[in-house]
Amino acid sequence: NAGVTQTPKFRVLKTGQSMTLLCAQDMNHEYMYWYRQDPGMGLRLIHYSVGEGTTAKGEVPDGYNVSRLKKQNFLLGLESAAPSQTSVYFCASTHRDSPLHFGNGTRLTVT
Amino acid sequence: DQQVKQNSPSLSVQEGRISILNCDYTNSMFDYFLWYKKYPAEGPTFLISISSIKDKNEDGRFTVFLNKSAKHLSLHIVPSQPGDSAVYFCAASVWGSGGSNYKLTFGKGTLLTVNP
Numbered sequence: 001n002a003g004v005t006q007t008p009k010f011r012v013l014k015t016g017q018s019m020t021l022l023c024a025q026d027m028n029h030e031y032m033y034w035y036r037q038d039p040g041m042g043l044r045l046i047h048y049s050v051g052e053g054t055t056a057k058g059e060v061p062d063g064y065n066v067s068r069l070k071k072q073n074f075l076l077g078l079e080s081a082a083p084s085q086t087s088v089y090f091c092a093s094t095h096r097d098s099p100l101h102f103g104n105g106t107r108l109t110v111t
Numbered sequence: 112d113q114q115v116k117q118n119s120p121s122l123s124v125q126e127g128r129i130s131i132l133n134c135d136y137t138n139s140m141f142d143y144f145l146w147y148k149k150y151p152a153e154g155p156t157f158l159i160s161i162s163s164i165k166d167k168n169e170d171g172r173f174t175v176f177l178n179k180s181a182k183h184l185s186l187h188i189v190p191s192q193p194g195d196s197a198v199y200f201c202a203a204s205v206w207g208s209g210g211s212n213y214k215l216t217f218g219k220g221t222l223l224t225v226n227p
Contacts, residue, residue, distance in 0.1 A: 004154070031213070040120075042200065042219035043155070050209065058214070090154050096210030099145065102154030 002026055006091050006103035013081045013110045021076040021106050023091030029101070031094045032074040033058075034066065036087040037105075043090065049074055081110045114138045115203050117218035125226055130188040132221050134201030137182065141203040143211040146175060146186050149198045149220070158199070159186070162206065191225045198222050 007022045023032065034046040045058030049068040063085060065077045074093075078085060088107050092100040116135045124130045134144075142163035147155035161168040161175045161184070168175050174187045188195055201218040204211060 031209075033214075035217075040219060042115075042117075043217040045214060045216075048214065059216075092154070094210075094212050096213070098210075098212060099157035099160070100147075100155075100212055100215065102156070104152065104154050 004091055004093055004101050004103035006089075006106050008106060009104070010107045011109070013078075013108065015082060015110060017081050018077070018079050019081065019108075020078075021089055021091075021108075023074045023076070023093075023103060025072055025074075025091075025093040025101070027093060027095075027101065028071070029093035029095055030071075031096070032068065033092045033094075033100065034064075034074065034076045035090045035092065036060065037090060038087050046076065046089075081108075083110045086110045112137070113219075114141075115201055115216050115218040117201055117221050119221050120219070121222040121224070123224045123226060124191050126193055127190045130186075130191045130195065130223055130225065132186040132188075132199050132201075132223065134184045134186075134218055135182055136184075136203050138203070138205075138216075139182070140205045141216075143204045143206045144175070144177060144184050145202045145204075145212070145215065146173075147200040147202060147217075149200065155200055160211075162211070188223075191223075193225050193227050196223060196225050 033048040035043040047066040052071040145160040146158040149155040198220045202215040
């Protein structure tokens with residue numbers, strides 16, 4: 001049972017490049033979330049999904065897009081990366097009323 | 112506007128002593144509160160939670176206290192152990208139709224160091 005798996009673990013992008021972060025969970029969870037963690041800022045919600053085919057904006061959605069085509073996967077896309085998107089990205093999943101299960105993060109640097 | 116505040120970026124305690132981590136919130140709609148623990152290079156893991164109908168919840172060495180009138184909660188760790196050294200995040204939610212863990216709002220975290 002792998003839980004929540006994030007791919008890749010590390011990535012360096014140049015300004016303007018695009019990439020997709022993949023989150024996969026094997027717990028049959030309905031809800032999935034993308035958070036970013038920055039020094040001194042805690043965890044901030046980017047986008048979330050309450051089920052397959054549904055997505056919604058969180059606190060800091062600008063510059064990101066998401067898709068939930070399959071229940072077990074939640075993709076976070078950066079169409080044109082900016083240095084301000086340098087961060088550690090965490091994916092999480094949960095059932096209703098259960099604690100969030102987090103992946104181990106993707107460390108992204110945009111130069 | 113920061114709705115969940117952890118005003119102490121760091122805390123250092125001796126092994127065996129009590130660690131007290133504090134958290135304040137401004138949104139009076141919050142009615143479910145959680146603490147997560149994070150080690151370097153890992154994702155946060157759930158530690159303990161409390162709903163607003165209680166003022167205390169205990170799980171082994173960990174106890175969370177909630178003071179709704181002061182909009183304040185605290186996490187007590189007794190006795191503290193070196194393995195407790197980590198970043199602790201306070202989180203809150205509005206327990207509505209999405210459930211108790213729906214769209215958690217996190218504080219900035221407090222780095223706890225337990226010295227042997």
